[in-house]
Amino acid sequence: MKGYWRSHGLNxxxxxxxxxxxxxxxxxxxxxxxxxxxxxxxELLSGFPIHVRGHTLRGSSDISKPQFTKLLKQVTSHISSISNIYVHDGAIGPRSTCNVNIRMISDGPSSVLAFSNIIWETSSRAISKDSCPLTVYAAESISPGVSNSIGLGTEGDNGFIAADIERSMLIVCGTAFSDINRTKETLVALSEPVIFARGGLPLPGRLLVFGDSVVLLFAPEDIIQSCAVFLISRDAGVILSSEGVMPFFRFGDTNTNGPNLYKLPSAIVLITSDDSRTIPSASKLSPGQAAYHFLAGHxxxxxxxxxxxGPSSIDPLELAKALMFVLKEQQIPSFxxxxxxxxxxxxxxxxxxxxTLSxxxxxxxxxGGEIKRRYKSFLSGKYQQLPEGFSF
Known part of the structure; x- marks a missing residue:
C-alpha cells in the first residue's frame, strides 16, 4: 500500500x-x-565525509561501534520527534535471488526523492520477508553538531555518511543525501556480503552491449568515463550470478523500460594502460590469469x-577466487x-x-620479465600466498 499508512504492522x-x-x-x-x-x-554535491565500520579497503575513515550506537540513538530519537515520517522501500539490483532489499526511514521528502531515483523498485512484502534487509536512516534536519558530539569532528557539520556493515545500517545526516556517488559507494559496501552470501558476485565492472553480446568490462575510472556513452550505466557495480548479470543501481527509466537482468557475459575484458610496451594491445587470458590480473588492477x-x-566489505582475494570459479564453471572467455x-x-x-572479441x-x-616481477612484488606484499591456479 502506498501513501499515508497508519498500519500497526508498519508502526x-x-x-x-x-x-x-x-x-x-x-x-x-x-x-x-x-x-x-x-x-x-x-544540487548534486560531493566530498561529504564517509565513516564505515567493517570495511576492508580504503576510501573511508573508521567509526567505532560505540560511536555508531550513539549516532543511531540520536538519529532515531530525532526522526521520532518529527510529525511526518517518510518510508521508502527498494533494492540493490533488480529482482533476483541475489539482490538486497532496502528500507529508508527519513525525516523529510527530499532525501527520499534522491534515494528513490537510484534504487530499484521492490514491494514492502519483499522487505518484510527478507532475512537481511538494509536499513537507511536519513536525518535531513538533525542538528549540525551531531558529528562532533559523537567524536567525529566538525568536518561533517553540513552532513556526513556513516555505515555499519555488521548491522546492515546506513545513516545519512544533513545534506549528505545529495552526494549521490558516495551514497552509492556506501550502499555497495553494505550490500556486498549479502550478495556474496546469496551466491552472487558483487563486481566493480560495467556492462557493454554489442548486439546480442554482453561484455563485462573492468577499467580505471578515467578510461571508463571516456566511453561512458557506450555503457549500459556510468555507475561501477554489477551483480554476476547464474541468472545473469545486472547493474547495482537504476539507470534512466529502467524500472519500466528495457531489460534489468542481462544474460551471462559473452566475455570479460580487463583494461590496462601500460606504456612500457611489454603488454600486447590485446591478449586472451585463462580463468586463473583473469583472476590474477583482476586482483592486481595494474x-x-x-x-x-x-x-x-572505494570502501568494501569483501577481501579482494576472495572476490578474485570466486571470479575464477565462475569463469571456469560458465566457460566465459577473458581478455x-x-x-x-x-x-x-x-x-x-x-x-x-x-x-578483440571477434x-x-x-x-x-x-x-620481458620486469612487468611480471612488479606484479609479483605487489601481490606478494599484500597476500602471503595466492590460490592454486592464479598466474600472471
Missing amino acids: SALAGKGVLVLDQVFQNLKSSELFQKGATVA QNGKFVPAFHK LVNAKGIESAGKELVTLVES MNIPPFRAK
Whole structure:
C-alpha cells in the first residue's frame, strides 16, 4: 500500500528499528507526491565525509561501534520527534535471488526523492520477508553538531555518511543525501556480503552491449568515463550470478523500460594502460590469469586491487577466487586489453574491445620479465600466498 499508512504492522516494524511514529507515516510515495510534500531536487554535491565500520579497503575513515550506537540513538530519537515520517522501500539490483532489499526511514521528502531515483523498485512484502534487509536512516534536519558530539569532528557539520556493515545500517545526516556517488559507494559496501552470501558476485565492472553480446568490462575510472556513452550505466557495480548479470543501481527509466537482468557475459575484458610496451594491445587470458590480473588492477605502474578504490566489505582475494570459479564453471572467455594511447578516445577503445572479441586473439605473453616481477612484488606484499591456479 502506498501513501499515508497508519498500519500497526508498519508502526511495529519502525519501532523495531528504533523509530516511534509521532503522527503520520508516508510510505512509498511517487515522485509527484513527494514534490507535493515539499521535496526539492537537491544540487548534486560531493566530498561529504564517509565513516564505515567493517570495511576492508580504503576510501573511508573508521567509526567505532560505540560511536555508531550513539549516532543511531540520536538519529532515531530525532526522526521520532518529527510529525511526518517518510518510508521508502527498494533494492540493490533488480529482482533476483541475489539482490538486497532496502528500507529508508527519513525525516523529510527530499532525501527520499534522491534515494528513490537510484534504487530499484521492490514491494514492502519483499522487505518484510527478507532475512537481511538494509536499513537507511536519513536525518535531513538533525542538528549540525551531531558529528562532533559523537567524536567525529566538525568536518561533517553540513552532513556526513556513516555505515555499519555488521548491522546492515546506513545513516545519512544533513545534506549528505545529495552526494549521490558516495551514497552509492556506501550502499555497495553494505550490500556486498549479502550478495556474496546469496551466491552472487558483487563486481566493480560495467556492462557493454554489442548486439546480442554482453561484455563485462573492468577499467580505471578515467578510461571508463571516456566511453561512458557506450555503457549500459556510468555507475561501477554489477551483480554476476547464474541468472545473469545486472547493474547495482537504476539507470534512466529502467524500472519500466528495457531489460534489468542481462544474460551471462559473452566475455570479460580487463583494461590496462601500460606504456612500457611489454603488454600486447590485446591478449586472451585463462580463468586463473583473469583472476590474477583482476586482483592486481595494474594501471601504468600503479595497482588498484580489484579495480576498486572505494570502501568494501569483501577481501579482494576472495572476490578474485570466486571470479575464477565462475569463469571456469560458465566457460566465459577473458581478455586483457592495453588501452595506452587511446585512454581518452572512447569510441576507439570500444572498437578495440569489439574487435578483440571477434578475432582469434593469442594467449597473453608479456615482453620481458620486469612487468611480471612488479606484479609479483605487489601481490606478494599484500597476500602471503595466492590460490592454486592464479598466474600472471
